[in-house]
Amino acid sequence: MSTHTDSSNYGYTPSVAWCSVFIALFSLSGLLHIYQAWRAKYWVIFPTLVIGAAVEVLGWSGRLWSSQNVLLLTPFLMQISTLILAPCFFSAWDYVLLGSAIAKLGPQYSLLRPRWYFIVFITADLISIVLQAVGGGQASSSAAEGAPTQSATDIMVAGIIFQLISMVVFVSLGLDFILRATQKRPYAFQARRIAAEQSRVGNIEAGTGNTLESSTSMSRSASDQILQEKPARANELNGTVRQWWILLGAALISSAMIICRGVYRSIELKQGWEGYLITHEIYQSLLDGIPMLIAVGVFNVIHPSYLLPKKRSWKSYHLEE
Structure with missing residues (x-):
């Protein structure tokens, strides 16, 4: 495969300023998550939020590399593949958070059992990752070589839409749980x-x-x-219910950002590699970079270790023992 192209694959030269800001902020969020996870013994943060932040850093580093030589193919492929896949790691943390909340606050209010949130939606994410990786690799390579990209792009769009649908279903189930738990309707x-x-x-x-x-x-x-709803059980949970609602609010914000980003990416790619959205950098920054920064950064501020009793060991991924 050629390492250079005859013209910019982006339709513009990536901004050094935008790339540098996102590299710095995603790095800061990732490092802070490492510290918070180690201090609070939440090992599941490492394969979700930490890796997701690292993948974002790789993606924006690829764009920064392209800003120095826009004709290079390697950084273009690097940023396409990483920035498309990163949200899957953030959504995985949201699945864990909701499953843990349901296990603690009342499985009777949930349509699915707590562990099934992780199993079902992680499986959906894996399918989405495969589709996006295959389609993204083929489409970006074809675009760089001047070959037709439509079929490969359709595969990538299918992966993004699949992830978008799974996130909408996940948020719907989460809202259903919150409403039923609030209204005591198991x-x-x-x-x-x-x-x-x-x-x-x-x-x-x-x-x-x-x-x-x-x-x-x-x-x-x-x-x-x-x-x-036995009164004794309700009284037992009164001390932590509000904290869990705050955590679920953060998960809702994160999920909403992933959905917004998915809508943008779907429209962008349906327009094609020479479409308006993909050839104007401002949309990449405002509708992908910023939402993903919020999706991971919200948990630096609203962190389970600030709201729930301290974990005594690394065992299990549940947020309260």
């Missing part, structure tokens, strides 16, 4: 499932040989208690 089928699990655990711990009939009766009784 899902009946989840209440029955939780009650049945509690009944089985109780029988095992007691070492009793309860009949199916008595076990079912106990399960129904526990289900009724969950559906009626």
Whole structure:
């Protein structure tokens, strides 16, 4: 593959000022996350927010490199691939945060079980990453060599739209959980499932040989208690509910930024490699750089270690033990 092209792949020369600012701010956020994660024993921040910030730094470094020689192909490919993939790492942290909140505040208010948020949406992110990586690599290489890019670009757009849809579904489920938890409206089928699990655990711990009939009766009784929101449970959570709502507010801000960026990227790429959005740098900075900076930086300010009881060990990814 050639290392040079005959003209700018961007349609402009990337601004040194914009690139330098984003490199500095993403680096600062990433380093601060490393310190916060180490201090608070939140290991899951490393493969999510920290790596995401590092990928953003690589992307903007590629653009800075291009500003010195806009004809080089390597930095162009570098920034395309990294800046497209970085949001997947930020969204992964949002999934962990919502799953942990549901596990603590009440699985009965959620359509999905807590662990399924991580499993389902991380899988969706992986599919999106593969599509975007394959399409982005093919499209940028073809564009640099003057070959047709439409089919490769369509693959990349499909990956971005897939990620966009999964984030919209995720936010919808998160808002549904928040509304139901606030209004004390649990899902009946989840209440029955939780009650049945509690009944089985109780029988095992007691070492009793309860009949199916008595076990079912106990399960129904526990289900009724969950559906009626026992006052003792509500009082137990009063001390941390507000803190969790603040954390979920931060996750909502982060997710909204990822969605906004996805809408911009989809329109940009549908316009083509010579379209208006992709050939004007201001949109890259305002609709990709700034939203992603907010998506990762909001958790430097609204951090679980500032709001929740201190973790005692590195085990598990749950934010409160």
